[in-house]
Amino acid sequence: MNVEQLTRTAQAMVAAGKGILAIDESTGTIKKRLDLIGLESTEDHRRAYREMLLSTPDLGQHISGAILFDETLRQTTSSGQRFVDLMKNAGIIPGIKVDKGAQKLAGHPGEMVTEGLDGLRDRLAEYAKLGAGFAKWRAVIKIDDSAPTSACVDSNAHALARYAALCQEADIVPIVEPEVLMNGSHDLDSSYEVTEATLKSLFSALYDQGVLLEGTILKASMVISGDECDEQASVPEVAEATLQCLYNAVPAATAGVVFLSGGQSEIVATQHLDAMNSVGPHPWPLSFSYGRALQHGALMKWGEDIENNVAAAQAILAHRARCNGLAATGQYDESVEAA
Numbered sequence: 626m627n628v629e630q631l632t633r634t635a636q637a638m639v640a641a642g643k644g645i646l647a648i649d650e651s652t653g654t655i656k657k658r659l660d661l662i663g664l665e666s667t668e669d670h671r672r673a674y675r676e677m678l679l680s681t682p683d684l685g686q687h688i689s690g691a692i693l694f695d696e697t698l699r700q701t702t703s704s705g706q707r708f709v710d711l712m713k714n715a716g717i718i719p720g721i722k723v724d725k726g727a728q729k730l731a732g733h734p735g736e737m738v739t740e741g742l743d744g745l746r747d748r749l750a751e752y753a754k755l756g757a758g759f760a761k762w763r764a765v766i767k768i769d770d771s772a773p774t775s776a777c778v779d780s781n782a783h784a785l786a787r788y789a790a791l792c793q794e795a796d797i798v799p800i801v802e803p804e805v806l807m808n809g810s811h812d813l814d815s816s817y818e819v820t821e822a823t824l825k826s827l828f829s830a831l832y833d834q835g836v837l838l839e840g841t842i843l844k845a846s847m848v849i850s851g852d853e854c855d856e857q858a859s860v861p862e863v864a865e866a867t868l869q870c871l872y873n874a875v876p877a878a879t880a881g882v883v884f885l886s887g888g889q890s891e892i893v894a895t896q897h898l899d900a901m902n903s904v905g906p907h908p909w910p911l912s913f914s915y916g917r918a919l920q921h922g923a924l925m926k927w928g929e930d931i932e933n934n935v936a937a938a939q940a941i942l943a944h945r946a947r948c949n950g951l952a953a954t955g956q957y958d959e960s961v962e963a964a
Contacts, residue, residue, distance in 0.1 A: 627796045631840030632880070634758050634798045638718060638842055639881030642950040643689035644913035645800075647885075648675055648920065649722035649761065650694060658920075662928025668696070676702050677927055678920065681939040685716035687950030692720040692761050692800070692914070698752065709756035720759040720800070721752045723788070727765040736777040737765045739784055742791075749795040759798035761844065762788040766803060768811045768819050768851065778826050786830035793837055800883070800914070802844035803827050807887050809851035813858040817848045817866050824874035838878040844914050845871070845882050847897055852888065860893070864900035868907070877908035884911070886918035891945060892962065894918040895952045902955035912953040919945050 638645065650658060655674075656666035664670050675697050691712060698721055701707050709719045725741035739762065749760065764781035766773050785801045792799035805820045824845070831838065848866040850858045858866070871882060886894040894915060901911050913919075919942060927938035951957040 626793050626837065628837060628840065630796050631793055631798055631837060634718065635840050635842055635880035638689050638759060638798065639883065639910040639912050640689055641910070642954050643687055644915070644946075644949055644953055645720070645883055646678070646684075646688050646691040646919055646946070647761075647914050647916035648678060648694075648697070649692040649720075650916070651722075651726065652694075652696070655694075658924060662924060664928060664931070671696065672700050673703070673931065674924070674927065675700075675708070677935050677938055678923065678942060679708060679711055679715075679717075681942050684943065684946065687946040688717055690718035690720050690759060692722055693757075694722055698755055698757065707756075713756070718758040719756050720761060721757040722763075723748060723752070723760045724762040727763075730777055730780060733774055733776055735769070736767070736772055736774060738777065738780045739764045742784060742787055745788065745791050746794070749791055749797055753795050753797055757797060759800060759842070760788075760792050761800040761802060763802040763804055763844075766805045766819065766823055768805065768809050768815055773819060773823075778823050779830075782823070782826040782830040785827055786834040786836060789831060789836045789841060790834040793840055798840055798842060798880075799836070800842045800844045801827060801831070802885065803846075804844075804885060804887065805846040807846070807849050807852050807889075810853040810855075811851040812854050812856060813848065813850050813862060813866055816850065817870055820846055820848050821870045821874050824870070828874065828876060838876055839880055842880055843875060843882045844885055845875075846887055847884055847889075849887070849889070849897075860896050860900050863897050864904070867897075868901055868904070871907075871909075875909065879909050881910040881912060883914035886913075886915045889918060891918045891921060892959075895945075895948050895957055898949060899952035899955060899957035902953060905955060910953070913949045915949065919949070
C-alpha cells in the first residue's frame with residue numbers, strides 16, 4: 626500500500642469546487658438511459674454518448690474524476706484516443722465500478738447484498754494498469770416495515786470493507802457507497818436512523834479490515850424523506866439531518882464525502898449540497914458524485930440530434946458541473962441557473 630499515493634489521489638478527488646461524474650451504468654442501466662431518447666444501446670452508441678460527456682470543454686474545472694464501466698475504461702474516442710488519456714489530459718481521474726451488482730440475500734426476502742469479491746484482486750491489478758486511480762462499490766439498503774435487518778446492513782458493510790482493503794492493496798482509492806434508497810413511504814426520522822446505523826456498521830468494518838481512511842472516499846446518501854412520504858422534508862431539514870448523521874457516524878480522518886443524488890432532481894440535489902456547505906467548515910470536504918443529476922439534461926438535448934447537438938448537450942453538462950462545484954463550496958445561488 627502506497628499511503629502517500631492513496632492520500633494524494635483521495636484529496637484530489639474532493640478538491641475544492643470539484644466533484645465526481647458517475648457514468649458507470651451497467652449495460653442494462655445505460656440501455657434504459659438510451660431508451661429515453663429512442664436510441665438503440667449498441668456499443669458504438671454507448672461509446673458516442675460517453676465521448677460526448679467526457680470531451681466537454683473545460684470539464685476538469687469542476688469534475689475531478691469520472692466513474693466508468695468496464696467497457697468504457699477500455700474504449701477509445703472516435704479519433705482513436707483512449708478515454709483514459711482524454712480524461713487525464715483534462716485533469717480528470719479515471720475511476721472504475723468493480724462490483725457485480727446487488728443479489729438476493731439468502732434468508733432475508735426482499736433484501737440484497739452486493740457481490741463481486743471473487744477475482745477482484747486480479748481485476749484491480751488490471752484496472753490499475755489500464756489507468757484507473759479509484760474504484761467504486763455500491764451496496765443497496767432499502768427501508769420498509771421489515772427492513773433493513775442487521776444481517777443485511779452488516780453483510781454489505783463487510784463486503785464494502787473487504788473491497789476497500791483490496792483496492793488499497795492495489796494503490797487504488799476506494800469509494801465506498803452504502804446507498805440507503807429513497808424509494809418508499811418512510812419519513813425523515815426513519816431515513817436518519819437507518820443511514821446512521823449503516824454508516825456506523827460500515828466504518829466499524831473498515832476499521833476491522835485495516836482500511837486507511839485518509840485514502841478512502843465515502844459516497845453517501847442524503848438523509849431524505851422517502852419519495853412516497855406524505856411529508857417531504859425541506860432543503861434546510863435535509864441538510865441539518867444529513868450533517869448530524871455524518872457527524873455522529875463518519876470519522877474525521879475520512880478523506881471526503883461525496884453525495885449520490887439517488888433520484889433527486891438536478892436542482893434539488895444541488896440545493897441540498899449547497900445548504901450543507903453553507904454552514905461549514907466540516908471535518909471532511911462535502912462534494913458530489915452525481916449520475917442522473919449531472920447527465921439527464923445533457924442526454925435529452927443530445928438525443929434530439931446526436932450528430933448536431935453535441936456542443937449544446939455539453940453546455941448543459943458544464944452548467945450542471947459548475948452549479949454543483951459552487952454548491953461544494955457553499956457559493957451556489959439560484960441566479961446561476963438563469964445564467
